[in-house]
Amino acid sequence: MPALPHGPRIAIVGGGIGGLAAAAFLRRAGLTATVHEQAAELTEVGAGIIMAPNAVRLLRRLDVMRTFLRRAVELEWGWEFRRWADGSVLSVENLTDACEELYGERTYVTRRSDLLDTIRSAVPSTWLRLGERCVSVEASPDDVLLRFADGSRAEADVVIGADGVHSVVRGVLAGRTPPEYSGVCAFRTVVPAHAAPAFALRPAQTIWLGPGRHLVHYPIAGGSAVNVAAFAPAGDHVEESWSATATTEEFHAEFADWDPRVTDLVLAGGRPGRWALLDRAPLRQWSRGRVTLLGDAAHPMYPFFAQGAAQSIEDAAVLAICLATSPDDPEQALKRYESARIPRTTRLQEFSHARRDTNHLPDGPEQETRDTSLAASDPLVTAGWIYGHDAEAALTT
Numbered sequence: 001m002p003a004l005p006h007g008p009r010i011a012i013v014g015g016g017i018g019g020l021a022a023a024a025f026l027r028r029a030g031l032t033a034t035v036h037e038q039a040a041e042l043t044e045v046g047a048g049i050i051m052a053p054n055a056v057r058l059l060r061r062l063d064v065m066r067t068f069l070r071r072a073v074e075l076e077w078g079w080e081f082r083r084w085a086d087g088s089v090l091s092v093e094n095l096t097d098a099c100e101e102l103y104g105e106r107t108y109v110t111r112r113s114d115l116l117d118t119i120r121s122a123v124p125s126t127w128l129r130l131g132e133r134c135v136s137v138e139a140s141p142d143d144v145l146l147r148f149a150d151g152s153r154a155e156a157d158v159v160i161g162a163d164g165v166h167s168v169v170r171g172v173l174a175g176r177t178p179p180e181y182s183g184v185c186a187f188r189t190v191v192p193a194h195a196a197p198a199f200a201l202r203p204a205q206t207i208w209l210g211p212g213r214h215l216v217h218y219p220i221a222g223g224s225a226v227n228v229a230a231f232a233p234a235g236d237h238v239e240e241s242w243s244a245t246a247t248t249e250e251f252h253a254e255f256a257d258w259d260p261r262v263t264d265l266v267l268a269g270g271r272p273g274r275w276a277l278l279d280r281a282p283l284r285q286w287s288r289g290r291v292t293l294l295g296d297a298a299h300p301m302y303p304f305f306a307q308g309a310a311q312s313i314e315d316a317a318v319l320a321i322c323l324a325t326s327p328d329d330p331e332q333a334l335k336r337y338e339s340a341r342i343p344r345t346t347r348l349q350e351f352s353h354a355r356r357d358t359n360h361l362p363d364g365p366e367q368e369t370r371d372t373s374l375a376a377s378d379p380l381v382t383a384g385w386i387y388g389h390d391a392e393a394a395l396t397t
């Protein structure tokens, strides 16, 4: 193949956390890219997001920590599991010095829009093309043609599908099968700090486990609000959308007999969002020719390990190194990228899947065994394979 004179023309479809992270890491690696985002503005609708050490170490290499820390909250306790009925603590991680000593970074929570702005600050604005909804991807051995809903087109040497769980680009590689509904729906609300119980303002990620349900809360936006996300049976509700809503009464009804600290928090929140969680089995292959996938387009996972966005940032860092190392041979670069990433993201997809059942056990012997094992293990240490991972170093060792 002839050498590409100015590096490959790289098109990224989707300007979410994964797509922007890909652009930022490509820039750091000395390459250029164009991000085609369907929305007219870059924005993240959901509320809070946890950034664990494996993602934070990569954000630091983008030189964006000063921006990130302006709005993020540093967690002191994480995975603070509590029993639904009385709030008794089943286990908790120390996320201060112990976390940094083990993994070299701490853990933070932030608003999704603040994280997106942070990553965007590392991407030249001239790289962003908004209002471009990709409708088709036509790949030939030499290049790839993208077509957009407004009739425009773009040619590229490499296409990265970072277009989320309903990915159009994934359709090219794996067929256009719709995702499956999980039977679980997520409620989310934000409680302003002045209305939140002091308990919920602690720099802690607290998880209440109960029969068929669990609820997570942590402070966001520099401590000015509390993010609440809860998971319950979906019933007939199958809409997967960050803008779908429920009523506070519907949300409260799911947790009515739980510890009053939980119900007080639910009642103090604004109008809740509700959406059905989607599921896809892991893919064995993410790339075909010059087209590849990244983030939720490649490996959507239940959010029960809080790792979906972190994995998209890891994907981005690894993909940029692979493309920069073999700029004249994108196909080889994409093969190297997927072999480095698929085993890890598949494992996380499977673990997150299994956690749905363990988090939602009915009271009884299995739940007692789970609670005993939570108490007996230090989750900070058992999660070492997640937090301790350095995606870039793993590629070169």
Ligand SMILES: Cc1cc2nc3c(=O)[nH]c(=O)nc-3n(C[C@H](O)[C@H](O)[C@H](O)COP(=O)(O)OP(=O)(O)OC[C@H]3O[C@@H](n4cnc5c(N)ncnc54)[C@H](O)[C@@H]3O)c2cc1C
Residues within 6 Å of the ligand: 013, 014, 015, 016, 017, 018, 019, 036, 037, 038, 039, 048, 049, 050, 051, 132, 133, 134, 135, 162, 163, 164, 165, 166, 167, 168, 186, 229, 294, 295, 296, 297, 303, 306, 307, 308, 309, 310, 311, 312
């Ligand atoms: C309740 C919940 C809590 C979570 N908590 C955490 C957490 O604490 N930590 C964590 O790491 N992860 C968490 N996640 C997972 C995380 O939100 C996702 O993994 C992450 O947002 C995936 O990013 P992405 O860029 O791959 O996809 P998306 O965020 O879905 O972005 C895709 C982008 O592509 C655009 N797009 C789509 N189709 C097209 C098209 N045809 N043409 C052009 N553009 C297109 C979209 O507009 C969007 O901007 C959570 C998820 C949920 C549901």
